[in-house]
Every structure is written in C-alpha cells, then in structure tokens.
Amino acid sequence: MFKKYTVCxxxxxxxxxxxxxxxxxxxxxxxGIEKVVDDLFVYLLKDERTKESFQRLNLxxxxxxxxxxxxxxxxxxxxxxxxxxxxxxxxxxxxxRQFYGMVENMQKAMNKNNIPQRAQNKLLGKLAAMHKDIxxx
Amino acid sequence: MFxxxxxxxxxxxxxxxxxxxxxxxxxxLSGGVNQVEGSAGGGLTPWAFIGGYGTEDEIGANAFITxxxxxxxxxxxxxxxxxxxxxxxxxFAHQSFDTRDVGATLGLGQGYELKQNVFGAKVRLFGDGIxxxxxxxxxxxxxxxxKKHEQGRVVKSYGAKDDxxxxxxxxxxxxxxxxxxxxxxTLRATKANQIGxxxxxxxxxxxxxxxxxxxxxxxxxxxxxAGFEYRFKxxxxxxATEDDWLDVFGTYAFNKNFALTIAYAYLGxxxxxxxxSSLYTSLQVGx
Numbered sequence: 001m002f003k004k005y006t007v008c009x010x011x012x013x014x015x016x017x018x019x020x021x022x023x024x025x026x027x028x029x030x031x032g033i034e035k036v037v038d039d040l041f042v043y044l045l046k047d048e049r050t051k052e053s054f055q056r057l058n059l060x061x062x063x064x065x066x067x068x069x070x071x072x073x074x075x076x077x078x079x080x081x082x083x084x085x086x087x088x089x090x091x092x093x094x095x096x097r098q099f100y101g102m103v104e105n106m107q108k109a110m111n112k113n114n115i116p117q118r119a120q121n122k123l124l125g126k127l128a129a130m131h132k133d134i135x136x137x
Numbered sequence: 138m139f140x141x142x143x144x145x146x147x148x149x150x151x152x153x154x155x156x157x158x159x160x161x162x163x164x165x166l167s168g169g170v171n172q173v174e175g176s177a178g179g180g181l182t183p184w185a186f187i188g189g190y191g192t193e194d195e196i197g198a199n200a201f202i203t204x205x206x207x208x209x210x211x212x213x214x215x216x217x218x219x220x221x222x223x224x225x226x227x228x229f230a231h232q233s234f235d236t237r238d239v240g241a242t243l244g245l246g247q248g249y250e251l252k253q254n255v256f257g258a259k260v261r262l263f264g265d266g267i268x269x270x271x272x273x274x275x276x277x278x279x280x281x282x283x284k285k286h287e288q289g290r291v292v293k294s295y296g297a298k299d300d301x302x303x304x305x306x307x308x309x310x311x312x313x314x315x316x317x318x319x320x321x322x323t324l325r326a327t328k329a330n331q332i333g334x335x336x337x338x339x340x341x342x343x344x345x346x347x348x349x350x351x352x353x354x355x356x357x358x359x360x361x362x363a364g365f366e367y368r369f370k371x372x373x374x375x376x377a378t379e380d381d382w383l384d385v386f387g388t389y390a391f392n393k394n395f396a397l398t399i400a401y402a403y404l405g406x407x408x409x410x411x412x413x414s415s416l417y418t419s420l421q422v423g424x
Contacts, residue, residue, distance in 0.1 A: 048161070096192035096223075097162035103163065107359050117358050118317055125314030129271035 024074040026119035030067070033076075037067045039109035053092060073126050086133040099135050103127070133135030161190035161197040161424075165390045167267050167358050168220060170398050170421050171201035173182040174282050174304075174332060175216040175230030176257045180386045180400045180417055181368045182350035184321045185278035185310035187261055188218030188226045190393050190423060196221055203419035205402065211235040212334075216255075221277040223265075226280075228257035231324040234334045239409055245291065252287040253333050258384040266310045275311035275320075282306075295408075296374045297336025298343050302328050312356070319354035319362065330373050331407060339373030345372045354386075380405020384417060 071078035172178035177188030189197020200217040216230035245299040259280030266276030276310030282304045289300025354364030368382045386400035400417035
C-alpha cells in the first residue's frame with residue numbers, strides 16, 4: 001500500500017517538474033506557434049483596438065519576429081533578433097485597453113489552434129510580465 | 138423585492154444589448170463577480186479587484202441578482218458596482234432575508250423578511266493582480282461596507298446592539314497565470330451578526346473583531362473559474378450561535394455582459410436552524 005502511494009507521488013512529482021520545453025511542445029513547436037501568430041494577425045487587423053498599431057508594419061517580418069519571440073519566450077530552440085519589447089513599443093503610447101485587446105485576440109488564436117489552457121496561461125503569464133515595457137511607453 | 142430585482146435586471150439586459158459595443162477593456166472575469174454584499178469578489182468574500190471591466194482610462198459597471206436558498210431560509214441580494222479607472226469602486230446591495238417558517242415560530246409572521254442595504258467603497262492601493270506576473274506580489278485594496286438594517290427594533294429585540302455598522306477590510310488578490318490559479322486573502326474588521334442580517338454587535342460581544350476570509354480558484358478556461366471560499370464570522374449574539382461560512386463555486390462568463398455563478402454554500406447555524414446547506418445562484422450583467 002505504502003509503496004503504491006510512493007510510486008504515485010513520484011509520478012506526480014515527475015509530472016509537475018516535466019521538462020522546461022513542455023509548453024513549447026504543447027504549442028506544437030515552431031510550426032504551431034507560427035499558425036497561432038498567423039491567426040492572431042487576422043484578428044488583430046480586424047479589431048478596432050489593435051488594428052492601428054499593426055497596419056503600418058511589414059506583416060511578414062512582424063509575424064516572423066513575433067513567432068521567434070514567442071518561441072524564445074517558451075525556451076524553444078529559436079533566435080529572436082528583433083528589438084526589445086521596450087524599444088519596439090517606444091513612443092506608441094499603447095493603452096491598457098489595447099494591451100488587453102492583444103491578449104484577447106491571442107486567446108482567440110490559441111483557442112482556434114486548440115492549445116491546452118494551461119499552456120495558454122503559461123505563455124500569457126510570461127507576456128503579461130512584460131506589460132511595463134509595452135503599456136504607456 | 139424579488140420582482141423588483143427581476144425588473145431591474147431585465148432593464149439592465151435591455152440596456153446592455155443596446156450598448157454592447159462599448160464594453161470596457163479588461164479581461165473576462167478580471168473584475169470578479171459581485172459577492173453577496175455587492176463588492177467585486179467571489180461569492181462570499183470581496184477580492185482586491187475593482188468591479189466592472191474598466192481599464193485605467195475607463196469606467197465599468199455590473200448589476201447583479203443573487204439568490205441563496207438554504208434548507209430553512211431564502212435570501213435575495215440585488216445591486217450593482219461601478220468601477221472607476223481600475224482604481225475605485227462603489228457598490229450597493231439590497232438584501233432581503235426571508236425567514237419562512239422560522240418567522241412564524243419567532244412570532245414575526247410566516248415569511249417575515251429581514252432587510253438591509255449595503256453601501257460599499259473600495260480603493261486599489263498597490264499592484265495589479267493580473268498584469269504583474271513573474272512575481273508573487275498581490276494586488277492590495279482597502280474597502281468598507283456601510284450596512285443599514287431596515288428593522289432595527291426586531292434585531293435589537295434578539296440582542297443586537299445596533300441597526301447599522303461599518304465593515305472595514307483589507308485584501309490581497311493574486312492570479313498566478315503560469316499555474317492558472319487565483320488566490321485571495323481578506324481581513325475584515327466587523328461587528329455584524331450574520332453579515333448584518335441580524336444587526337450589529339450583541340449581548341455576548343460588542344467590539345470589532347478581525348475575521349479572515351480566503352478564496353482559491355482554478356482558471357479552467359478564460360471563461361470558467363471554479364474554487365473554494367471560507368469566511369470566518371464573529372459570534373456576538375447570546376440567542377443563537379453563528380458559524381463560519383464556506384462555499385464551492387463555479388463562475389461561467391458567457392461574455393463581458395453576462396456571468397453566471399452557481400455555488401454550494403454551507404452556512405452552519407442561523408437562528409434556531411442548524412446546518413444550513415444552500416444553493417447559491419447569481420447572475421451578473423456587465424456594461
């Protein structure tokens with residue numbers, strides 16, 4: 001009986017501390033991230049809160065940059081060579097409303113691609129931590 | 138009162154459908170729902186979040202109707218909360234507590250209703266429990282609830298010292314997104330008996346006491362949160378013991394305009410009747 005519990009406990013512990021890349025895998029690795037980002041931009045450009053910020057950008061380059069940025073954020077094997085979040089948003093005076101608009105569209109895109117909820121929240125947690133570099137900058 | 142509640146809710150629904158497009162910007166459920174005394178929070182306890190969906194540049198508002206049906210009583214609470222710039226919130230709740238058979242036993246009359254009004258205010262002091270991720274620093278708010286009973290004479294005849302009182306509370310709330318967890322701790326200074334339904338202060342005790350309240354929730358999806366709450370309560374009246382309250386809740390936000398909360402609440406002993414198990418249902422309409 002005791003042994004059984006020990007095994008269960010060990011299993012739980014090993015699950016809880018799975019490899020650092022589990023969220024990256026949950027997203028379907030680089031390909032999966034690229035699909036989420038593709039869908040994200042469809043939503044962003046339709047949303048009155050966010051479209052102005054993205055309209056003027058070179059879409060292909062921005063998508064590629066964001067995919068790499070997310071990949072690196074999830075500790076995947078990519079290289080992000082774009083500007084820091086602070087640099088990229090400087091002078092744009094992004095409001096909280098726009099920031100949340102981005103998050104909501106991200107959630108929509110992740111749902112469309114059936115990314116597991118826990119993985120979604122893990123990424124959102126990491127992105128939310130950067131809000132000071134993005135909002136009101 | 139229930140009718141009035143329904144009418145005002147229907148009006149709110151109409152209003153919402155007509156101004157749907159202007160809904161404010163915060164994320165789903167990030168203003169909490171309306172707890173039983175009207176403040177933004179869970180079911181029983183306030184959270185540090187500011188009610189409504191307003192961001193730092195916006196005003197948001199929610200109206201609600203809550204029904205708590207226990208084995209021997211029924212309470213309806215209706216009201217609203219308005220949040221300003223994710224900084225201040227003001228709330229109002231009218232509570233109507235139907236004593237059903239107990240009313241007859243006490244000589245008040247079958248279905249006698251005890252009523253009180255709760256005026257609430259809350260200010261966010263520091264932090265942002267949702268945006269601030271990557272550290273464990275919570276959002277901290279301070280609030281008060283001024284409660285005025287409509288039948289002072291009745292509650293005083295059962296040993297209450299006052300027909301009105303002010304609860305002061307400090308709370309800390311944090312969402313840990315990486316774990317999909319919400320945690321809240323509230324410390325409330327209160328003299329209220331059964332949250333004020335039985336008046337304030339009593340023959341047994343008549344001083345402010347510090348009562349902790351806890352909530353923990355798991356974010357299953359961006360629309361659905363379920364969790365557990367525990368609220369310590371004072372015990373001031375000689376005529377009846379008062380127990381702590383607890384609940385297991387689930388809240389589903391259809392969108393920013395509608396959220397439904399269903400909970401099982403255990404309210405313990407309430408005047409003459411022990412072990413009050415309750416079904417808690419609450420509809421919130423957001424603007």
